[in-house]
Each structure stands twice: as C-alpha cells, then as structure tokens.
Amino acid sequence: xxxxxxxxxxxxxxxxxxxxxxxxxxxxxxxxxxxxxxxxxxxxxxxxxxxxxxxxxxxxxxxxxxxxxxxxxxxxxxxxxxxxxxxxxxxxxxxxxxxxxxxxxxxxxxxxxxxxxxxxxxxxxxxxxxxxxxxxxxxxxxxxxxxxxxxxxxxxxxxxxxxxxxxxxxxxxxxxxxxxxxxxxxxxxxxxxxxxxxxxxxxxxxxxxxxxxxxxxxxxxxxxxxxxxxxxxxxxxxxxxxxxxxxxxxxxxxxxxxxxxxxxxxx
Amino acid sequence: xxxxxxxxxxxxxxxxxxxxxxxxxxxxxxxxxxxxxxxxxxxxxxxxxxxxxxxxxxxxxxxxxxxxxxxxxxxxxxxxxxxxxxxxxxxxxxxxxxxxxxxxxxxxxxxxxxxxxxxxxxxxxxxxxxxxxxxxxxxxxxxxxxxxxxxxxxxxxxxxxxxxxxxxxxxxxxxxxxxxxxxxxxxxxxxxxxxxxxxxxxxxxxxxxxxxxxxxxxxxxxxxxxxxxxxxxxxxxxxxxxxxxxxxxxxxxxxxxx
Numbered sequence: 001x002x003x004x005x006x007x008x009x010x011x012x013x014x015x016x017x018x019x020x021x022x023x024x025x026x027x028x029x030x031x032x033x034x035x036x037x038x039x040x041x042x043x044x045x046x047x048x049x050x051x052x053x054x055x056x057x058x059x060x061x062x063x064x065x066x067x068x069x070x071x072x073x074x075x076x077x078x079x080x081x082x083x084x085x086x087x088x089x090x091x092x093x094x095x096x097x098x099x100x101x102x103x104x105x106x107x108x109x110x111x112x113x114x115x116x117x118x119x120x121x122x123x124x125x126x127x128x129x130x131x132x133x134x135x136x137x138x139x140x141x142x143x144x145x146x147x148x149x150x151x152x153x154x155x156x157x158x159x160x161x162x163x164x165x166x167x168x169x170x171x172x173x174x175x176x177x178x179x180x181x182x183x184x185x186x187x188x189x190x191x192x193x194x195x196x197x198x199x200x201x202x203x204x205x206x207x208x209x210x211x212x213x214x215x216x217x218x219x220x221x222x223x224x225x226x227x228x229x230x231x232x233x234x235x236x237x238x239x240x241x242x243x244x245x246x247x248x249x250x251x252x253x254x255x256x257x258x259x260x261x262x263x264x265x266x267x
Numbered sequence: 268x269x270x271x272x273x274x275x276x277x278x279x280x281x282x283x284x285x286x287x288x289x290x291x292x293x294x295x296x297x298x299x300x301x302x303x304x305x306x307x308x309x310x311x312x313x314x315x316x317x318x319x320x321x322x323x324x325x326x327x328x329x330x331x332x333x334x335x336x337x338x339x340x341x342x343x344x345x346x347x348x349x350x351x352x353x354x355x356x357x358x359x360x361x362x363x364x365x366x367x368x369x370x371x372x373x374x375x376x377x378x379x380x381x382x383x384x385x386x387x388x389x390x391x392x393x394x395x396x397x398x399x400x401x402x403x404x405x406x407x408x409x410x411x412x413x414x415x416x417x418x419x420x421x422x423x424x425x426x427x428x429x430x431x432x433x434x435x436x437x438x439x440x441x442x443x444x445x446x447x448x449x450x451x452x453x454x455x456x457x458x459x460x461x462x463x464x465x466x467x468x469x470x471x472x473x474x475x476x477x478x479x480x481x482x483x484x485x486x487x488x489x490x491x492x493x494x495x496x497x498x499x500x501x502x503x504x505x506x507x508x509x510x511x512x513x514x515x516x517x518x519x520x521x522x523x524x525x
Contacts, residue, residue: 166358166416169326170372170423171348180371184362262362262403 024048042229049232057232061221069216071240074209077133077217078201078248081140085201086194089145093152097186098178103153110153113146118204122211131212140204144197151193155186188260195252202245218244274340276427276459277302277325283333283484284320294320295331296484307453307460309470309477311520317485318463319355322431325461326352338427348372351425355432355463359404359412359419365391366400368415372423390418394448410434410441414448421452428460434469443501446472454498467516471509472499479519489519 027048035042046053061067096102118139129135159182167177209219218241225233277300284295294317302308310318323329324336327346336343338350346352360368369387378386391400394414396407404412413433420428433449434442450473453460464470470477474493481488491512495503503509 162354162356162358163360165328165346165352165354166360167371167375168328168346169348169350169352169354170375170419171346172371172375176375180363180374181360184360187362262405264361264405 020048021051024050037229045229046231049235053232054235057230058236061233061236066216066221067236067240070218070221071244073216074205074218075244077136078140078198078205078244080133080137081205082144082198082201084137085141085144086148086197088141089148089197090152090190092145093149093154093190094156094183094186096149097153097156098182106149106153110146110149113142114150118143119207119211122208126212131214136205136208136212139208140201143200143204147197147200148190148193151190151196152186155189155193156182158189159185188256188263191252191256191259195249195256198248198252199245202241202248206241273304274337275301276304276306276339277461278337278340279321279324279331279334280336281334282321282324282331282336284317284324284329284331293484295324296333296486298334298480298486300478300487302459302461305457305459307473307475308462309474310461310463310480311465311467311470311477311516312480312485312488313482313520314465315483316480317483318465318480319431321480321485322352322429322461322463326350326429328352348376348423349425350427350429351420351423351458352429353413353416353420353431353433355435357409357412357416359407359416361404364401364403365396365407365415368404369419369422372419376423386422390422393452394418408441410437410445413437414445417449417452421456426459428458428462430460431463432465433462435464442469449473450498467513467520468504471495471512471516472504477512477516479516482521489516491516491519 028050031047033044033046035045035047049057058067092106096106121142122135122139125135125139129138163181163185164177167181172181206219206222209217210223211219213220213223218237222234222237225231225237279298279300282295282298283293286292286294298317298321300321310321312318320329324331325338325343327343327350330344343350360371363371366387369390370383373383373386387400388397391397394411394417396411396415399407399411404415407415413436417430417433430449434445437445446469453473460474462470462473467477471491471493477491477493478487479489479491480486493512495506495508495512
C-alpha cells in the first residue's frame with residue numbers, strides 16, 4: 001500500500017470529522033432537545049453532540065475503565081471467533097475444492113449458512129452453548145467459517161489449468177501439487193475472503209452483544225446508551241467499533257499484501 | 268527410413284482425436300508420425316489443425332480416441348517428466364521465484380537442496396538470468412518467462428522435449444535470440460525435440476525435419492528433411508537451400524495462395 005493511498009484515506013476520515021464538528025456546532029442551538037419517544041418525551045437530548053460533549057463523555061468512559069474493558073472483551077471474542085472460524089472454514093474449503101465429490105455434498109449447507117443471518121442463529125446458540133463466551137465466539141466462528149470456506153473453495157477451484165498441467169508434466173505428485181501450486185494459487189482468494197470475514201466478525205459480535213447484552217462489551221455499551229438514551233455515549237461506541245474495524249481491516253490488508261507480493265499489481 | 272532394432276522415441280500410429288461438446292470437432296484423423304532419437308522435428312500447420320492436440324497426446328494429457336501413441340515402445344498413459352512439456356500458454360508459477368520455478372521438477376524428483384541449487388544455478392546462467400534468480404516472474408519479460416519455462420523442463424533432464432509454440436508471443440528480434448538459445452541447448456544436450464510452430468522459417472531454422480499437417484482434421488501432409496549444416500546462423504536463413512526449402516514448405520502449407 002502506498003503513502004498516497006494512506007494519505008488520501010486520512011484526508012477522507014479527517015474531512016468527515018471536520019464536517020461533523022461543523023454540523024454539530026451549527027446544530028447546537030437549532031436542533032430540538034426534546035424528543036417524543038412513542039410513549040414519553042425525552043428531555044435534554046443532544047442529537048448531534050459537540051466535540052466538548054464527546055470529549056467529556058469519552059473521558060468518563062475511559063476513566064471508568066468501561067470503554068477499555070469493553071474493547072478488550074469484544075476484541076477477544078472477535079479474535080477467537082476469527083481464528084476458530086477461519087481455520088475450520090479454510091480447511092473445509094481446501095478439502096472440498098480439491099475433491100470435487102465433496103463439493104456437491106457441502107454445497108447446500110454453504111448456501112444455507114451463507115444466507116442465514118447471524119441473529120437467527122443466536123437464540124439457538126444461547127440454548128446450546130449458554131449465555132457465556134462460547135455462544136458468541138461460536139456465532140462469529142460460524143459466519144467467518146462460511147465466508148472463508150467460500151474463499152478457499154473458490155480459490156482452489158479457480159487455479160488455472162495450465163499450472164496444474166505444468167506441475168503434472170514436471171512429475172509432481174498430488175501432495176506436492178497441492179502444497180506448492182494449488183495452495184499458493186488459492187491464497188489471494190483465501191485472504192480476500194478473510195478480509196471480508198474480519199469485517200463481518202465485528203458486525204456479528206456487536207449485534208450479538210446488543211441482543212444478548214452483558215457487561216462489559218461494546219454491544220452492551222451501545223444497548224445501554226440506547227436505553228438512557230445518551231447520544232454522546234452512542235457516538236463514542238460507534239466510533240470505537242468503527243476504529244476497531246478499520247484497524248482489523250488494515251491488518252488483514254497488510255497480510256494480504258504480504259502474501260500476494262508475487263502478484264502483478266495494478267498501480 | 269529403415270526400422271531399426273530400437274523403436275522410435277515417439278510414435279503415433281493412425282491417431283484420431285475428437286473434442287466432444289456443443290461443436291464436436293475432429294482435431295486429428297489417421298495421423299502417423301515417427302520421431303527418432305535425438306531428432307529435432309518441427310510440426311507446422313495452420314491454426315486449428317491439431318498441432319497442440321497431438322503434442323498434448325504425446326505429453327500424456329489426452330488419450331487418442333483412435334490409434335495409439337508410444338514412447339520408446341511403451342504406451343503413453345499419462346504425463347511424466349521424461350517427456351518434458353512446455354505449454355503454449357504462459358505457465359511459469361508466478362508465486363515462485365525464478366529459481367524455485369526451475370527447481371520445481373527437481374523437488375518432485377526428490378533431489379536434495381544442494382543438488383537442486385547446482386542444477387538451477389547452471390540453467391539460470393545458461394539463459395542469462397542469474398541476476399533475476401531470486402526475482403518473481405512479474406519482473407520478467409514474456410521472453411524471459413518462456414525461457415524459464417523451457418529450462419524448468421530441462422532441469423529434470425528429460426530425454427524428450429515437447430515444445431508448443433514457445434516463442435509465438437515474442438517480437439522478431441527476441442524470437443531469433445530465443446531460437447539461437449534453444450539451438451545451442453539442443454546441440455549441448457542432444458534431446459529428442461518435437462517443436463510446434465506456425466512459422467515456417469522458425470521450423471526450418473531449428474529442425475532436422477519439418478512435418479506439415481493438413482487443416483482439420485490434421486494428418487501428416489508433407490515432411491521435409493532439412494539438411495542445412497549446424498550450427499546454423501543468421502546467414503543460414505538466406506542460403507539458397509534454406510530459401511528453396513522455405514518455398515516448398517510454404518507451398519505445402521498452402522501459403523503460396525494456391
């Protein structure tokens with residue numbers, strides 16, 4: 001990744017932040033601070049909290065350790081789910097990609113899980129695996145496994161015939177061909193799916209924590225902010241999750257760039 | 268040619284091959300060809316005449332639907348390094364360095380790292396890519412990549428080389444340099460070569476014998492022995508003998524416009 005790209009990304013982020021700050025200053029005196037919530041009024045809402053309100057709220061959340069603990073707990077779940085799910089997904093994908101008879105066997109299940117929303121599985125997972133860590137980690141792992149499975153499977157399937165022919169002509173057996181030809185050729189596809197999976201893992205965990213809300217977690221932080229309701233708290237929570245997604249995506253991107261450094265890159 | 272005690276290195280007898288599918292195509296029909304030990308044979312013919320099909324049959328990737336193919340008397344029933352095959356398409360492994368590409372066949376053979384290194388050093392030097400030994404193929408030109416593919420096959424020391432239009436995508440100058448490099452390699456190592464091309468001049472410059480195939484379904488239409496002395500040079504291309512042969516080959520391929 002080039003510095004130009006990084007600089008443009010930074011300009012994009014900061015530019016939007018500046019626009020928000022401007023809008024919040026203008027809106028401070030003009031936006032209503034009393035909102036009808038269906039059954040009652042909520043007084044003193046800050047629809048677009050100013051930077052002062054955000055700093056104040058952020059300081060409280062950091063000093064009380066709520067934010068740090070929440071980040072630690074949610075990140076741990078995401079990392080565990082990513083590791084577990086991608087190991088299972090990639091192994092299964094490689095297997096079904098290499099053995100065409102297994103493909104038909106796995107195909108309907110892939111479609112099934114691919115389009116089953118994470119939330120639909122949550123109640124079942126809670127019953128099966130309890131309210132603790134397992135159900136949440138396994139929920140992420142399920143989603144991650146489906147995405148990385150597809151990446152690995154299609155990666156293996158997409159290996160160009162000429163490479164397999166060349167390997168066979170050079171006398172390579174199946175195992176050598178798998179290790180030195182199929183696997184590296186499928187790697188870009190696998191890593192691209194892993195990158196999608198990292199983003200999806202965060203979507204899954206935050207939604208799971210919103211529904212099955214427990215302290216401390218980023219999902220709970222948002223659920224709590226919604227219950228009060230406290231807009232600055234929501235904003236901090238959203239920004240934190242967004243920042244974590246960006247960090248994870250950057251890590252996946254760097255891994256991707258390293259593993260595909262042999263590829264021809266478009267400028 | 269008299270039948271010796273040893274069978275020909277490559278032998279196709281009455282070979283037919285048809286591709287099934289929505290447009291069934293009979294690529295080869297009643298093709299017979301014998302190639303002797305250390306012979307350099309160029310296979311020439313129009314697009315779609317089954318040159319590549321015949322080469323893939325010899326390489327062991329296709330089985331003839333009629334007739335038989337043999338290698339040193341034994342039936343061919345799959346790919347093997349003994350028949351070194353360079354595909355028409357670019358098939359250099361882009362995720363491996365030049366050296367790893369050259370050593371791949373040696374790895375398949377189970378050679379130790381030191382032996383692999385010795386052979387790859389020698390071959391990479393032979394094609395003048397020592398400076399690129401640890402580079403990925405994305406840094407190479409098309410011609411360089413093709414030469415790597417050729418020496419990757421040479422590394423395992425096959426007795427037979429099957430080359431499918433290896434220099435087809437190159438410009439004229441690079442092409443001549445590659446032809447000279449191949450001629451030198453062949454002179455040094457005395458392999459049996461079957462070289463597919465659609466360029467009559469290239470065929471005559473390189474081969475001992477030029478075999479012309481008919482349009483689809485391909486069969487042997489004509490065969491020319493090239494008696495030009497070796498090593499051939501730039502001057503050979505303009506000798507009376509060369510030009511006379513070129514005329515006859517062009518007539519056989521139908522390039523004379525008749």
